[in-house]
Amino acid sequence: QKEVEQNSGPLSVPEGAIASLNCTYSDRGSQSFFWYRQYSGKSPELIMFIYSNGDKEDGRFTAQLNKASQYVSLLIRDSQPSDSATYLCAVNIGDTGRRALTFGSGTRLQVQP
Amino acid sequence: DADVTQTPRNRITKTGKRIMLECSQTKGHDRMYWYRQDPGLGLRLIYYSFDVKDINKGEISDGYSVSRQAQAKFSLSLESAIPNQTALYFCATRGRDVEQFFGPGTRLTVL
Numbered sequence: 582q583k584e585v586e587q588n589s590g591p592l593s594v595p596e597g598a599i600a601s602l603n604c605t606y607s608d609r610g611s612q613s614f615f616w617y618r619q620y621s622g623k624s625p626e627l628i629m630f631i632y633s634n635g636d637k638e639d640g641r642f643t644a645q646l647n648k649a650s651q652y653v654s655l656l657i658r659d660s661q662p663s664d665s666a667t668y669l670c671a672v673n674i675g676d677t678g679r680r681a682l683t684f685g686s687g688t689r690l691q692v693q694p
Numbered sequence: 695d696a697d698v699t700q701t702p703r704n705r706i707t708k709t710g711k712r713i714m715l716e717c718s719q720t721k722g723h724d725r726m727y728w729y730r731q732d733p734g735l736g737l738r739l740i741y742y743s744f745d746v747k748d749i750n751k752g753e754i755s756d757g758y759s760v761s762r763q764a765q766a767k768f769s770l771s772l773e774s775a776i777p778n779q780t781a782l783y784f785c786a787t788r789g790r791d792v793e794q795f796f797g798p799g800t801r802l803t804v805l
Contacts, residue, residue, distance in 0.1 A: 686736035
C-alpha cells in the first residue's frame, strides 16, 4: 500500500462548480497535511496546509481532514479554467523531528470554460 | 533572482556517464531535499538533509548519492546513469515553517 494515495483523474468540472479532490494516507501519526498545485512543466507550489487539529479555509480553497478515515480533501469553490493543473497531496511521514514530505501521485483537474 | 536554483535545467547524457545536478538556495534554510518526478508517480524522495552533517536516504536512494557542500548547496550525483533514471528532478528547501519551496527542476534524459 502506498503511503499517500490519490486518484489520478482527470477530474473534469465546469467553470463555477466546486471541485473536490481527495487523498488517503497510511501513517496514523501524521500531523500535517499539504496541498500543492503543479502546472505542466512547472515546479509544485503550496496552496494550503493543515494540521491534525482542524480544517482551514483560504479564499476559494478549503482543506479538510478526516482523521478516523485517514483522508484529506481539498475543495475548490467557483472553479476557474486557471485552476486546471495537477494537485499533489503531501503528508509529513516519519519520526517526529525528522519528518519529510511524502507525496501522492497527484490528481489532474480540468476546469471546462 | 530565484530563491532556489537548479543547474543544469536540461541535460541529455548517455548510459554509464557520471552526472551531477546542483541546487543552490538563498533562503537561509537548513533543510534541503531531492525529489524525482515520473509521469503518473508523483514526487518521490531521493535524499534529504537537515543540515550539513545530517544526510538521510529517502524512498528511492539506490543509484544516487548526495553532497551537502554548505548550508546553501546540495548536489545530487548519478555515478553511472541508466535510462530508467530519466526523469524530472526537483530540489526543495524548508526553513522553520512547514512550507517546502521547490526549485524550477532539471529535466534529465539518459540515452
